[in-house]
Amino acid sequence: GDSVTQMEGPVTLSEEAFLTINCTYTATGYPSLFWYVQYPGEGLQLLLKATKADDKGSNKGFEATYRKETTSFHLEKGSVQVSDSAVYFCAPYNYGQNFVFGPGTRLSVLP
Amino acid sequence: KAGVTQTPRYLIKTRGQQVTLSCSPISGHRSVSWYQQTPGQGLQFLFEYFSETQRNKGNFPGRFSGRQFSNSRSEMNVSTLELGDSALYLCASSRSSEETQYFGPGTRLLVL
Numbered sequence: 236g237d238s239v240t241q242m243e244g245p246v247t248l249s250e251e252a253f254l255t256i257n258c259t260y261t262a263t264g265y266p267s268l269f270w271y272v273q274y275p276g277e278g279l280q281l282l283l284k285a286t287k288a289d290d291k292g293s294n295k296g297f298e299a300t301y302r303k304e305t306t307s308f309h310l311e312k313g314s315v316q317v318s319d320s321a322v323y324f325c326a327p328y329n330y331g332q333n334f335v336f337g338p339g340t341r342l343s344v345l346p
Numbered sequence: 347k348a349g350v351t352q353t354p355r356y357l358i359k360t361r362g363q364q365v366t367l368s369c370s371p372i373s374g375h376r377s378v379s380w381y382q383q384t385p386g387q388g389l390q391f392l393f394e395y396f397s398e399t400q401r402n403k404g405n406f407p408g409r410f411s412g413r414q415f416s417n418s419r420s421e422m423n424v425s426t427l428e429l430g431d432s433a434l435y436l437c438a439s440s441r442s443s444e445e446t447q448y449f450g451p452g453t454r455l456l457v458l
Contacts, residue, residue: 267445278350278436278449279389286445324389328445333379333402336389 237262239337241325247343248315256310256340258299258325266327268292268301268308273322273339282310282323315344348372350439350450358456364425367453371418371439377401378420379447380412383434392435395420396442424455432457 241258248254260268267286271279283292288303297312308325325337351370359365371378379402380392391404395414412422418439424431434454438447 269446271449278451279438280449281446284446330445331401333391333394333404334447335391336381338388 237266237327237329237332237335239325239327239335241323241337242340243338245341245343247345249345250317251314252344254310254312254315254319254342256323256325256342257307258309258337259305259307260325260327260335260337261306262327262329262335264329265303266329268299269326269328269334270297270299270308270310271324271326271336273324275321279324315342317344317346320344350437350448352435352437352450352453354453355451356454356456358458359427360458361427361429363427364423365427365455366421366423367435367437367455369420369422369437369439369450371420371437372448374441375439375448376418376442377440378414378418379438379440380420380422381436381438382406383436383452384432389436392422427457429457431455 239260269284270282272282283294285292285301291300299310322339326334353368377396379394394402398414409425414420434452436452438449440447
């Protein structure tokens with residue numbers, strides 16, 4: 236079945252540091268790729284997505300590029316803020332099937 | 347537009363009891379999916395309902411069941427609760443032809 240590998244963390248960074256959270260996946264077909272974020276005590280929120288190879292999803296300063304050849308969708312942000320502290324989930328999705336979420340990466344940003 | 351709502355937000359039950367959780371999707375969304383989130387297992391897919399029919403099912407025992415009503419609202423039921431059922435149960439909705447799922451805040455279930 237489909238699966239996702241992502242660094243589990245916790246990742247601890249200082250404010251304004253550069254962030255990379257790696258995500259690689261195995262999936263049948265040609266999935267769309269998603270990053271969701273979960274803030275403390277809340278449900279998941281869509282952060283960004285990409286639907287085909289070489290597409291770049293971006294939102295709130297975060298970016299991720301769909302790399303089909305390496306089956307990866309790494310999340311990056313140039314300058315993190317304390318408010319970015321959360322758990323980040325990578326997920327491939329084939330329409331008509333279900334999301335397969337990675338284990339989540341906990342990010343802590345220190346002032 | 348109102349988001350996905352889940353009730354109740356918190357629940358405490360004892361082993362052997364049963365529980366019913368409710369999810370109201372975003373207006374116009376016909377697909378509702380349920381997930382269980384635990385520290386040990388992460389996010390695991392339970393099932394998905396679309397137009398009152400179960401479309402996909404995860405690898406959970408038959409104690410976990412669900413249904414969807416004609417207004418797209420969905421309920422999930424867990425019978426004969428076990429300690430290991432303690433978790434955050436998340437509901438997500440999407441349009442029939444759109445992939446993006448929108449999540450509710452979850453129901454936190456504690457089984458004692």
